[in-house]
Amino acid sequence: MNSAAFSHRDPPGFVMGTAASGHTFAFSVTPAREESAGVLARRAKLREVDLCVTVLSDSCNLQGWFVPPRDTEIFGIRAVHGQSILVAKRKQFRPEALMQHPGRPEALYSGFSIELKLQSGWTRFELQYKSEQRKWVPFAKCDVRLPWAWRLMKRFVRRAAANSYERWLRSHGDPDAMELEAMRNALGRMPGQPLLSVLMPVYDSPERWLLRAIQSVQHQVYPNWELCIADDCSPSPQTREFLQKQAALDPRIKLCLRSENGHICKASNSALELCTGEFTVLLDHDDELPPHALFHIAWEAAHHPEAGIIFSDEDKIDASGVRTGPYFKPGWNYDLLLGQNCVSHLGSFRTSLLREVGGFRPGYEGSQDWDITLRALTHCGRDKVRHIPRVLYHWRTLPTSTASTNDAKPYAASAGYRAVEDHLRVTGTGAVLQPLDGGKWQVIWPLPDPPPRVSIIIPTRDRHALLRDAMESHASITEYPDVELIVVDNDSTCVETLGYLRKLEAAGLNAKVIRHTGAFNWSALNNLGASVATGSVLVFLNNDVRITNPDWLCELVRQACRKEVGAVGARLLYERGLIQHAGVVLSMVGIAGHVFRNSPPDAPSIGGPPDLVREVSAVTGACLAVRRDVFERAGRFDEVTFPIAYNDVEFCLRLRDMGLTNIYTPFATLVHHESQSRRTLEATSERKAAIALEAHELMRRWPLLVHRDPCYNINLSLDAELPIMARPRREWPWLQAQGPCTAFQSQSPSRSL
Numbered sequence: 197m198n199s200a201a202f203s204h205r206d207p208p209g210f211v212m213g214t215a216a217s218g219h220t221f222a223f224s225v226t227p228a229r230e231e232s233a234g235v236l237a238r239r240a241k242l243r244e245v246d247l248c249v250t251v252l253s254d255s256c257n258l259q260g261w262f263v264p265p266r267d268t269e270i271f272g273i274r275a276v277h278g279q280s281i282l283v284a285k286r287k288q289f290r291p292e293a294l295m296q297h298p299g300r301p302e303a304l305y306s307g308f309s310i311e312l313k314l315q316s317g318w319t320r321f322e323l324q325y326k327s328e329q330r331k332w333v334p335f336a337k338c339d340v341r342l343p344w345a346w347r348l349m350k351r352f353v354r355r356a357a358a359n360s361y362e363r364w365l366r367s368h369g370d371p372d373a374m375e376l377e378a379m380r381n382a383l384g385r386m387p388g389q390p391l392l393s394v395l396m397p398v399y400d401s402p403e404r405w406l407l408r409a410i411q412s413v414q415h416q417v418y419p420n421w422e423l424c425i426a427d428d429c430s431p432s433p434q435t436r437e438f439l440q441k442q443a444a445l446d447p448r449i450k451l452c453l454r455s456e457n458g459h460i461c462k463a464s465n466s467a468l469e470l471c472t473g474e475f476t477v478l479l480d481h482d483d484e485l486p487p488h489a490l491f492h493i494a495w496e497a498a499h500h501p502e503a504g505i506i507f508s509d510e511d512k513i514d515a516s517g518v519r520t521g522p523y524f525k526p527g528w529n530y531d532l533l534l535g536q537n538c539v540s541h542l543g544s545f546r547t548s549l550l551r552e553v554g555g556f557r558p559g560y561e562g563s564q565d566w567d568i569t570l571r572a573l574t575h576c577g578r579d580k581v582r583h584i585p586r587v588l589y590h591w592r593t594l595p596t597s598t599a600s601t602n603d604a605k606p607y608a609a610s611a612g613y614r615a616v617e618d619h620l621r622v623t624g625t626g627a628v629l630q631p632l633d634g635g636k637w638q639v640i641w642p643l644p645d646p647p648p649r650v651s652i653i654i655p656t657r658d659r660h661a662l663l664r665d666a667m668e669s670h671a672s673i674t675e676y677p678d679v680e681l682i683v684v685d686n687d688s689t690c691v692e693t694l695g696y697l698r699k700l701e702a703a704g705l706n707a708k709v710i711r712h713t714g715a716f717n718w719s720a721l722n723n724l725g726a727s728v729a730t731g732s733v734l735v736f737l738n739n740d741v742r743i744t745n746p747d748w749l750c751e752l753v754r755q756a757c758r759k760e761v762g763a764v765g766a767r768l769l770y771e772r773g774l775i776q777h778a779g780v781v782l783s784m785v786g787i788a789g790h791v792f793r794n795s796p797p798d799a800p801s802i803g804g805p806p807d808l809v810r811e812v813s814a815v816t817g818a819c820l821a822v823r824r825d826v827f828e829r830a831g832r833f834d835e836v837t838f839p840i841a842y843n844d845v846e847f848c849l850r851l852r853d854m855g856l857t858n859i860y861t862p863f864a865t866l867v868h869h870e871s872q873s874r875r876t877l878e879a880t881s882e883r884k885a886a887i888a889l890e891a892h893e894l895m896r897r898w899p900l901l902v903h904r905d906p907c908y909n910i911n912l913s914l915d916a917e918l919p920i921m922a923r924p925r926r927e928w929p930w931l932q933a934q935g936p937c938t939a940f941q942s943q944s945p946s947r948s949l
Contacts, residue, residue: 211223211224211240211246211247211336213246213336215333215335215336217265217327217333217335218264218265219262219263219264219265219270219325219335220262220263220296220297221260221261221262221263221335221336222260222261222292222293222296223247223258223259223260223261223323223336223338224247224258224259224260224358224359225247225249225251225256225257225258225312225338225340226251226256226257226259226358226359226518227251227252227253227256227355227358227516227517227518228249228250228251228252228256228355228358229249229250229251229252229349229355240339243339244337245320245337245338245339246336246337246338247336247337247338247339248338248339248341249338249339249340249341250340250341250342250343251314251340251341251342251346252342252343252346252349252355253314253342253346253516254313254314254315254342254346255311255312255313255314256311256312256314256340257309257310257311257312258275258309258310258312258321258323258338259288259307259308259309259310259359260290260307260308260309261290261292261293261303261306261307261308262306262308262325262335263293263296263297263300263302263303263306264325266300268328269328270325270326270327270328271326271327271328271330272284272286272325272326272332273286273308273310273323273324273325273326274310274323274324274326274332275310275312275321275322275323275324275338276321276322276324277319277320277321277322282310282311282312282321283310284308284309284310285308285309285310286307286308287305287306287307288305288307288308288309289304289305289307289799289800290303290304290305290306290307291304291918291919291920292360292920293306293307294794294918295916295918295920301772301774301794301795301796304794304795304796304799304918305796312340314340314342315342316342316343316344316346317341317342317344318339318340318341319339319340319341319342320337320338320339320340321337321338321339321340322334322336322337323335323336323337323338355517358518358519358520359518359520360921361511361519361520361521361522361921362518362519364921365519365587367923368911368921368922368923368924369586369587369911369921369924370486370587371487371488375488375928375930375931376417376487376488378930378931379417379418379488379491379930380417381930382495382929382930383418383419383491386494386495386498386499387498387499388498389418389419389420389494389498390420390473390474390475390494390497390498391420391421391422391472391473391474392418392420392421392422392473392474392475392476392477392490392493392494392497392544393421393422393424393470393471393472393473393475393476393477393547394413394421394422394423394424394476394477394479394485394490395424395464395467395468395471395476395477395478395479396409396423396424396425396426396467396479396480396481397425397426397428397460397463397464397466397467397480397481398425398426398427398428398430398435398439398463398481399427399428399429399430399457399460399463399481400430400431400432400435401430401435401481401482402482403434403435403438405481405482405592405594406435406438406439406481406482407438408482408484409479409480409481409482409483409484410423410442410449412484412485412486412487412590413479413485413490414446415487416485416487416488416489416490416491417487417488417490417491418490418491418493418494420494421448421473421490422448422449422450422470422471422472422473423446423448423449423450424450424452424467424468424470424471425439425443425449425450425451425452425467426451426452426454426463426464426466426467426470427439427451427452427453427454427463428454428457428458428459428460428462428463428466429453429454429455429456429457429458436453439451439453440453450470452466452467452469452470454466458558459558459561460556460561460562460564461556461557461558461559461560461561461564462556462558464555464556464564465555465556468547468550468551468555468556471547472547473547474497474546474547475493475494475497475506475544475545475546475547476544476545476546476547476550477489477490477493477542477543477544478540478541478542478543478544478545478565479542480591480592482592482594483513483541483589483590483591483592484513484589484590484592485542485588485589485590486587486588486589486590488586488588489508489542489588489589492508492584492586492588493506493508493542493544493584493588495929496582496584497544500582502580503546503580503581503582504545504546504549504572504575504576504577504580504581505539505543505544505545505546505549505569505572505573505576505580505581505582506543506544506545506581506582506583506584507525507538507539507540507541507542507543507544507581507582507583507584508541508542508583508584508585508586508587508588508589509522509523509524509525509584509585509586509587509588509589509909509911510522510523510540510541510542510587510588510589510590510591511523511587511589511590511591512590512591512592512593513590513591513592513593514592514593515592515593515594519590520593521593521802522587522802522921523538523802523804524585524802524803524804524909524911524912524919524921525538525583525585525804525909526803526804526810526811526907526908526909527583527585527906527907527908527909528578528581528582528583529810529811529907530573530578530811530857531639531809531810531811531857531859532804532808532809532810532811533569533570533573534616534619534620534639534809535636535637535639535808535809535810536805536808537563537565537566537569537612538804539565539566539569539581540565540566540569541588541589541591542588542589543565543569545568545569545572546576549572549575549576550568550572552575553568553571553572553574553575554571555568556568557571559611560611560614560615561607561608561611562607562608562609562610562611562612563608563609563611563612563615564611566611566612566615566616567611567612567614567615567618570615570616570618570619571619571622573619574619574622574623585909585910585911585924585926586911586924609635613629613631613637616629616637616639617629620639625641625642625758626641626642627639627640627641627642628640636807636808638809638863639809640754641754641755641757641758642754642757643750643753643754643757644757646677646678647676647677647678647753648678648731648732648733648753648757649678649679649680649730649731649732649733650676650678650679650680650731650733650734650735650749650753651679651680651682651725651726651729651730651731651733651734651735651824652670652679652680652681652682652735652737652749653682653684653722653725653726653729653734653735653736653737654666654667654681654682654683654684654725654737654738654739655684655686655718655721655722655725655738655739656683656684656685656686656688656693656739657685657686657687657688657716658688658689658690658693659690659693659739659740660690660692660693660696662739662740662869663683663693663696663739664696665742666737666738666739666740666741666742666743667681667683667700667707669742669743669744670743673743673744673745673746674743674746674748674749675746675747675749675750676749676750676753678731679706679731679749680706680707680708680729680730680731681700681706681707681708682707682708682710682725682728682729683697683700683707683708683709683710684710684711684712684721684722684724684725685697685709685710685711685712686712686713686714686716686721687711687712687713687714697709708728710724710725710728712724715839716839716840717835717839717840718817718833718839718840718843719832719833719834719835719838719839719843720833720835720839722736722817722833723832723833723835726824726827726832729824731824732823732824732825733752733753733756733757733821733822733823733824734821734822734823734824734827735749735752735819735820735821736817736819736820736821736822737818737819738817738818738819738868740818740868740869741768741818741819741866741867741868741869742866742867742868742869743866744865744866744867745864745865745866747863747864748766748864748865748866749864751861751863751864752764752766752819752821752861752864753821755809755821755859755861756821756822756823757823760856760857761856761857761858761859762822762826762830762848762851762852762854762856762857762858763814763815763820763821763822763847763848763851763858763859764815764820764821764822764858764859764860764861764864765777765779765780765812765815765816765819765820765821765858765859765860765861766815766819766860766861766864766865766866767797767806767860767861767862767863767864767865767866768816768818768819768865768866768867768868769797769865769866769867769868770794770867770868771867771869773796773797774793774794774795774796774797775790775792775793775794775795775796775797775799775806776790776793776868777790777793777815777816777818777819777868778790778791778792778793778795778806778860778862779791779792779810779812779814779815779860779907780812780813780814780815780816780844780845780848781812781813781905781907781908781914782813782814782845782898782901782902782903782904782905782908783902783903783904783905783914784905784908784914784917785914785915785916785917786891787842787845787891787894787895787902788814788842788845788894788902789914789917790816790917791803791806791908791917791918791919792806792917792918792919793917793918794917794918795918797862797865801918801919802912802919802920802921803908803909803912803919804919806862807862808862809859809860809861809862809863810859810860810907811857811858811859811860811907812858812859812860812907813845813848813849813852813858813901813905813906813907813908814844814845814848814849814858815844815848815858815859815860816844817833817843817844817847818868819864819866819868820844822851826851826854826856829854830847830850830851830854831850832847833847834846834847837890837893838890838893838894839886839890840883840886840887840890841886841887841890841891842887842890842891842894843890845894846894846897846898849897849898849901852901904925910924910925910926911924
């Protein structure tokens, strides 16, 4: 047995340790019986294994992560039981491994999983890794017990949390009995109890999942609902008989039995005809709602009568009831909606709005809810959308469900593409879609005709090699018809730099060099550059950025020229290809942090994907595009109060205050050496003190925004630059002091646990 240790703070069925070879690992077995950590630890010690667990299913999953010492590699993981060898699936996304190994970005994909098939009784598995010498080396032992009466026990014994997400749910995500009771007590104090119509199309659904879906509605805390079901002429008579029985037992269930099969859009329209509620809530026939889902929808509708669309966070649930894959959405985000259906699930719509747009459109099967969201949005306006930052929908992961894989319904991606394409055409923006690999696309916003002149402003001091790399990569790679370069020199003394600046001035390559003397002041340097610029679009660019993408400037300008857009930020990568900037989150790791830092550009995330365009509160000034007129109206960068730090963030917050949207786009990608030219400046005690003062001033000016970023989910930690779960940064109104229920007011952020 190696040095793996079971801590009483660890959840049941989980172990983390270090092998004798220096490899670190963690793993668990799910679904496991809930038992005390002390019992599990004593049993493991007695049997001389690292983990000893009881499960209540003959099919379970051993999953975890495995990180080798730095500069070493492994070539496989497996579990061995006698003559049976089970090979692990590897390179799975495990952000908790990166948290254990900061500075080791490869740990992000160190996850593995092994499917275990069990017989009754005890089964011992030896876990092994394949070394660089191509030898299988043991690193842990695990004993798994399947009781003889496991099927009976499964009905009465509580299952242990199967993963870190389920453990978080029990502590912070799902309401406990006290909160559910508080919801019931709050019903009488709500400013109205709107009728909610749950719309559910059905086609030949397995009775097991159909019953779970129906019961999830019947078990709602909120009482004022109706369930409107349309059976799409299921070939199985048992399906119709089952639905008729359910409708006879519960008068709140309305049933339409269609005489012909019309697919999900026509079936949904038949169900919509039954809906009489103020809001219609969409539910698939094999998914589930948690018991508090409709209460949240009703609360939001009652307190925001102007709302036309209300949506929530979501997760996935498998056949065993294990919940995984949460999506903690970044609030209402129009640009993100153009790249993915972030409104479903749980999506709810004012019923009159659904009827105004003509219901669900046949021909958009697989993405019919995305299509109807976009059409409803065109009618009601973007300011009529509300987001509830809580998981209110469980999406069933079955082989035929897109919750399992996008390959399950290949037609869904095509329908989604056409839905977005139609929306852009109807709204008259002139934007078009460009297909990309993997079923994705890019929204190409129109450039003005002729394309506007762009002034690229680059502050610099010495560091000749950095500046030359930025300038030469621009000259050789950028494809844009009308660009002027403005280099703002801040007292360079390096002979090579001074010579290079003279060369730029003499070359006549549409480049200007202007001088600024005195202490480093990022805001003043960029304001000076803007004052001599002749372009109608300004791009503020660090001298430690290298151009790698020919279309980067076109993409920034296309986004910046949208009338509703303020600042536009690019995706900046470290030289090793990992993300340095993909948007700024307020109050993250201090005052403001770069979300997704050190993640691969296409990393999956519980907080949304980093490879899609989305609204953010702020972007970095290392590459920031803005229309000149917007820059002037906003009052430029504040060179008096923010000379060194947070000047870009403060500027972006002023743009938000003007009603403009700040955008991050991954389709403008550059390499950033991140503040190489400022690093020595910020190391001095004077600079550190100045930065602290600027941080204090930012919090004083924008207290509500800094403490609660509207573009980042309240369930995600602010202590890490990766989206990981934390204690939610809010208190629900029905849990506050007794008295009339009022709309939620911002709370100070609480950090991750």
